[in-house]
Amino acid sequence: MAFQIKKRLWLYISISILSLCLAVAIAPAKASLQVPTNSAVNVSAFTSQTTNWLEQGRNLYNSGRFAEAVTAWQTAVQKYHGQGDRINEALSLSYLSLAQQELNQWEAARQSIELSVKILQTAKPSADAIIWGQILNAQANLELRIGKAETALEIWQQAQKYYDQAGDKMGSLGSQINQAQALQSLGFYRRSKQQLQTLMQKLAVMPDSEIKVSGLRSLGLALHAIGDAKSQEVLEQSLATANKITAKTQLSSILSSLGKVASDSLDPEAALNYFEDAQTAATNPNEALQAHLARFKLLVDYDKLEYAIPLAPQLRQQLSELPPSHSSLNAAINFVATLNRLENPDRVLPSKDLAQLMADTVKSAQKIQDETAEAYALHEWAQLFRRAKQWSQAQELAQKSLNIARQLQADDLIAQSAWLLGKLYKQQNNRQEAITAYTEAVKSLKALRGDMAGVNPDVQFSFRESVEPVYRELVSLLLDEEPTQDALMEARELIESLQIAELDNFFREACLDKAQQIDQVDPTATVIYPIILSDRLGIIFSKAGQPLRYYVTQKSQAEIEQTLNNFLIALNPVSDSTVREQLSRQIYDWLIRPAEVDGAFQGTQTLVFVLDGRLRNVPMAALYDGDRYLIEKYAVALSPGLQLMATRSLSSNQIDAIVGGISQSRAGFTALPAVESEVKQISQTVPSSMLLNQKFTSLALADRVKSGSANIVHLATHGQFSSRLEDTFLLAWDGRVDVKELSELLKNRSGNSSKAIELLVLSACDTATGDDRAVLGLAGLAVKSGARSTIATLWPVKDRAAQMLMTRFYDQLRLPKITKAEALRQAQINLIRKTDFREPFFWSAFVLVGNWL
Structure with missing residues (x-):
């Protein structure tokens, strides 16, 4: 919450x-x-x-x-x-x-x-x-x-x-x-980071004082907000200085801040220690309560109820003793919200006690005219009634919360209260009212995009808990029974909006505001939207000038995801090829076969997938119909469903590339011997400037991008995509370049869209193992960099195979009137039919995101 x-x-x-x-x-x-x-x-x-x-x-x-x-x-x-x-x-x-x-x-x-x-x-x-x-x-x-x-x-x-x-x-x-x-x-994250680093230097030379302690804590939180790992170091400096000058009144807040950082860094043990120390160091009841509450929430979040249960009565007592204030009311709300996330809050405290606490909180909020706290208290109170299946009471409280939220024009409140109302209507089989409430919730979530994404993770809605389900549950309602064309169009728009929201959540900032229907970009493309719902797999097919088509497979989400996981494991070349083909064919039957049988792909040259959930890690090119791979029949591209800038064909007399890479062992990463050959061959194939090993620094790359007219940037180096912003990076000779720095660096052309990079190629990167949202890093970079198209790998590929595929790709790209997707397709087919790298593991990891033309 x-x-x-x-x-x-x-x-x-x-x-x-x-x-x-x-x-x-x-x-x-x-x-x-x-x-x-x-x-x-x-x-x-x-x-x-x-x-x-x-x-x-x-x-x-x-x-x-x-x-x-x-x-x-x-x-x-x-x-x-x-x-x-x-x-x-x-x-x-x-x-x-x-x-x-x-x-x-x-x-x-x-x-x-x-x-x-x-x-x-x-x-x-x-x-x-x-x-x-x-x-x-x-x-x-x-x-x-x-x-x-x-x-x-x-x-x-x-x-x-x-x-x-x-x-x-x-x-x-x-x-x-x-x-x-x-x-x-x-x-402007790069500028912000530079300014904060300058401030760190200024504070470091200041004499120790309470002012310096406050400044360092502020700076630590600022760095944490942008995902900078130095935030912990700066907060530790603040703590050391506070201890040195005995600034007792500041210790609790610094320790709590360190606890937040540790919690967001998925280090619960360290976080717990910090919160315990913060509680001990507190110099007033409110500080002690905040630290106590943070500790309790951490234990509940990590399912350590045996330690959380003894704390609950103590917290309940503390909450009742504090006079009504903005912070004490919201502490009570946070306390109940933490318990409301449990399957059975009664294990910790009786629900009637929690309901009484929220009733008292509502009265106190009215007394001190804190309408925001009143609305949130009503929301949590309604959640307690909903759990008890007391629908009418829950609906009445949720409606009151929503009414206040509308008066305040507080989109965060509206989103949560409208969502709760939608769930209540749905549970009472009132489908139309449920759709209306869900639609209001989604509208408010869209309005919140910039605010929700730009703030510290401590204040963000938990995306998976409080944003994604709202979209999915509304899509599920729209696709019930036999959906109309209007319902299909709305469901499609929601899935695209969800993609935008996920990217915003990933980057902690709004990405693109404008969406353009991607099926209008290319009349020879069919856009495929697979949607994983709790009880089925729905697929919408969209082609310019034709009605939307919809197919559904009644399979549970767990069964679908298990099949996808098994297929990804089976892609390993040492796996049984019979099992791999069987799993690949199963997924083909879900995603492609129904539309193919209906003739939906007539006149189609490119299949563009707007992938959902776990499907993002699955290489669509490797789906198998029992005879041929999908890539042997169609060019394949991925899109986040976002605005696609107009593109120009890259003929040989237009190509101007920056080709960079690291072949030597660097910063603990293994050597990539074939990278040197890849970089040199591409540089000889297309007009380009080369940055190899020591010459491939972030500064050199930035200078080439800014000063030159390159329309292709090809980088062959270690990197990783993850659903965690902090773990998404590219390796330059002078160290890691995080995804935000890279995207800003690539956009550094005075905002001139006519100079946008046509193609960004990352030929040696990896996605975080077992992370079904890791491809967000790839999709996000594709969107944020301003590059019209991005080619990258879903997993590490043998560098010799990458070198062969990339060389063939550029050979194809030089041909007249060939799309990027078709050039990649021909390079992949070449590996399948003319090399020892015919297994999907070697060629299907390469995916094209963005404009395929």
């Missing part, structure tokens, strides 16, 4: 002069957005009464009581206005805006910060640079949270100038960390 995904990104907000802290709003259970005490510079301007209101507002804000903080700061604004103290009035308004943002009061927050800036512009005497820096920081915070990252970036740059002018080094550093966050939101 994640909370307030939309507009609740962590930020580094400097709103004081002498001290800074990280404004972390990753999840309401950890609502630790701080408003530090004001500096001595401003204190002289306060009356005792207004000082009290400002201080009271800060205390309320820090404890998560945002509505009360709003009231306190509104009073401070009125007092300062009455005294004619324009500068402190403006400062109070900026504080007020931050509290209103936490309450999703976006229009009120905008009015407060705009008035704050307007007052400063006309204030006599002029405000200090430091005040300008603070207020601009608050303004940029709002802009980023409402999705205007470019504006936020510009404002933070202005804020930095003011901090520099005032000599406030930490204010300047904080603004720069915020700029890195804005760059991430805009998709």
Whole structure:
């Protein structure tokens, strides 16, 4: 369960002069957005009464009581206005805006910060640079949270100038960390990473202080948000510095941050130790609760209920003792949400106790005017009734949650509540109402794409738990019985949207916004959408100018996936060829045979697969009809179903290639002796520039791409595709290049689409073994790099076979009027019929993703 995904990104907000802290709003259970005490510079301007209101507002804000903080700061604004103290009035308004943002009061927050800036512009005497820096920081915070990252970036740059002018080094550093966050939101990950690395160097030479501790923690979380492994190192530096200067008040939050990093790195033992230490180090009840809750959730997530069960009553007691606040309410919601994911929560705590906790939470949320918490509490309460099969009560609560979500225009809330309503309607056999509710949920998930993907994994919806099932369950409803053409078109669009959502989830940022029906690209292509549902395999066939066709095989998901796994194992050349052919034929009968018998492929030259789930790892070219492989009958391409840019045929007088590779052992990877021959032969076959071994560095590749006019980039080196962004990389001589760096590097042509790379070839890469979402790395790179087509391998192939296939591919590509898919097909057929590499293992690993023309 994640909370307030939309507009609740962590930020580094400097709103004081002498001290800074990280404004972390990753999840309401950890609502630790701080408003530090004001500096001595401003204190002289306060009356005792207004000082009290400002201080009271800060205390309320820090404890998560945002509505009360709003009231306190509104009073401070009125007092300062009455005294004619324009500068402190403006400062109070900026504080007020931050509290209103936490309450999703976006229009009120905008009015407060705009008035704050307007007052400063006309204030006599002029405000200090430091005040300008603070207020601009608050303004940029709002802009980023409402999705205007470019504006936020510009404002933070202005804020930095003011901090520099005032000599406030930490204010300047904080603004720069915020700029890195804005760059991430805009998709400029390379620039963001460079900026963060520069900040690391600046912080490293600063004297030890609490400010440095906060800065390092902020930086560690920023690096974690972009998947940089150095995040742990930086957080450890923060912890070491805090221990060195005895900064006890910061220890718990740093240890909790380290626990989050360890948990996301799939190191539960280390995470558990960090959370236990964070709980011990806590200096206030809220910190102790957050650490306790994180520890409990980890144990439940890893199915260690024997250790989680004793913690549950303690947590229940802690939750009941804390006064109502934004953070305490959301801690209660997170607690119940964690248990709601279990098959049987009653093993941990009786459901009636959990229901009572949510009922109390709803009342408390209403009392402190926290509508977001109220809606989430209603949602979890409804889940408890649904589990008990008390449909009417569950439906009533889910509808209330959805109504509040609509009022707040909170797409994350709408998605979850509408999905729950859809499931309730479905369980009561109300198909049409279920489709309506599911459709609303999907619409909100689409609206959330950028927000959902761009944030730290700690706040992301768990894709497999909370996004993918919504799409699949709606597709299943649409394809029930005899689907109409409208239903088929909607199901097809949903599968393509799911592909987009998966890529967004993989990259933690939005990929492409526009989708173009790929069956309109080539009238000689048939597009095939296999859809794995829980109880069947549905397949939609799409060809330009013809109605959609639909075939279904009644097989359980488990049986389908077992067959696919067995086939992948049987592809090993030492396996029994009879078993391999039998399994291959079975899959052929599911995916191809029904349409083939119906004559659906008449006039088809290329089959384009938009593959689903485990099918992505299966080489379609190797499917066997009992006589011939599929590749011997049709060219084969894969597509994520996304926009395909117009392409040009690559005739011999147009080809301009960059050919790079590493043949020697490097960075612990084995040597690839045939790579040298492959690189040299291709360089002789087509006009190209060559980067071999020491010359193949990431910088050299970037320079060639940026300065040249190459339309093909061919890289023969170790690499891996994985469903984990951190484990997807390519090896250059100077080290690993992660998938985001590579995609930015390949796009580095001033956004000129006419100079886009026509073809990216990765001839020695691997997909992570046993990872049925690993091909996302390949598909994602194909989309993000701007390359119109990508050729890569699904598993490591003998480098001699790769060299032979690639050489033949380029020989074919030089021929007039040949498509990339056909050139690859001819190269694969050549290996089948004219070499010792006739087994599918050697040639079917090569797949073409993207535009096949």
